[in-house]
Amino acid sequence: MAQSAAVATPPPKGKASKRRSATPRRLPYLLIAPAGLLMLGFIAYPVVSVFYYSLQNYNVTKPWRNGFAGLDNFTRIFTEDEQFWPTLGFSAQWVFTQVTLQLALGLALALIVNQTFVGRGISRAMVFSPWAVSGVLTSTIWILLYNSSTGFSRYLADAGIGEYGTSVLSDTGTVFWAATVSELWRGVPFFAILILADLQSVSKELYEAASVDGAGRLRQFFHITLPHLRDAIILATLLRGVWEFNNVDLLYTLTGGGPAGETTTLPLYVANTGIEGHDFGYASALTTVAFVILLFCSIVYLRLSKFGGDNK
């Protein structure tokens, strides 16, 4: 009771009530303190140290060269590094393909399982299930499917389709689509779940009214459903794009960035440089560049898509 009074009115200055009234004012800070401290220590500090190391020569295998490097690392990225541009290009291709296809399939899937039909509950559970599966497990499953001797291609060859011993993961012509399909397998449910959740809040009266006015299902989709989903789609594609850019576990375990560096994304290249090459300074500079590119693209995307704009 006393506390509710303290919240409702500004805390009185009297000494007797000081302890009680001070609590609500400090309370929010106490409540965010654990989260704030954890994020300061394990997100903010690492970010700052990455910026710091990007200006240093820092390589545990060549300690005699360690020290301030100025912008040398960055010059090296843009002028000497022969892997930077190809990995950046592959990252862009990867993110674009994944986000576009995941959105298209996820939207279609959400619209289907939003209908009322017999077996809806179990169908939802099954089509969403790969969402819960890890990148390493996805790799495991698709390695079994893509395996050249006992995988899917063997049974296709038995049936007279294709050749025996086809290995899609080691052929530069097929590896991109092989990796794409396996990432789609676990990525589509994310979009489907988010979009389905947002579909729950479309007012049914709108559809009834449109249908009374003679609008077909296609027009209803473009004039009611899509505008309603707009913000959710923009947010989901952005989050997913960032996630697909950053996430390395599937490609790391499925293709290892190969064959011949064909499927190495920028973060995978950074990880190799920093962890296997022990060149922390250069890896930090690459990280900084990746971070800036990501931030720039995100801002441009939000601007161009007019997120949170007119329709509400």
Added chain:
Amino acid sequence: MTAALVEKKDARTPGPSRGSSAPPPSSPRRATRERAFDDVPRWQIYVPLGVYLLFTLVPFYWMFLFAVRPAGSTSLVPWPMTGAHFSKVWNERSFAVFFQNSMIVGVATLIATTLVALAGGYALARFDFKIKGAFMLALLCSQFIPGALMLVPLFEIFKNLQMINSLGSVVIAETVFQLPLSIILISGFIKNVPVSLEEAAWVDGCSRFKAFCAVVLPLLRPGLIAVGSFAFVHSWNHFLFALMFLSEQDKQTIPVGLNTLIGADSVDLGALAAGGVIAAVPVVIVFAFIQKWLITGFSAGAVKG
């Protein structure tokens, strides 16, 4: 989210059923209601759904098949079955230990994330304070920071804390990267609980904390289930932190163990498949429980929050 469900039902019940022709006998009421304004031919649902279900389920089946059929068999039916691959990975490839480690990491991350995010989410939902805007901004920005690219500095931090090869390092790292989204989600859920409910409890003499536990917490159940299961599933699945921070074999987790099987000189497909099934079982069980809550949880807080 309950409001949304009620609203949905209300919107569907009224009005006479226009096209009440031949509803499926199993649930005539539901079908009639739907047909009233939404005449999607059944085949337009079942055909694409069937195709997509095949794409989803065949890979799972494939893994299961490889895990239970004897080595050397090329049968497409999982019969006769063998448990040999399972006992091999469980005992010889230390999946028993990996499983236990993954469980510890998953449950600890779940508890830590939920508690810390509840506190932070409550502060954001119920108070106005000076650094609120900055805190929100920090939460949003941290979504753009790639965990994979933070590996090197995080490694150095945990080395200085002498936490390399301790499961605690992975728990902390997982919790930290789960927090921003969890806080945003939970604050959305708390905002949906009317303050007046809490105030009524205060008037009845409850402390703020007591009122929160008695009034708000029960209503947060779907949201907490969604957030908690996110945290569990993500930490169960996450690979890079465990790979980097835990180099001793008896400290490793399931994804790292799977990666070792993948990277073995001659890949034992049966063992790999059995390891995959072991990795999948807990998340599939969690998912089966939560998938309904997931939709309602998201529609309540996430996108509109």
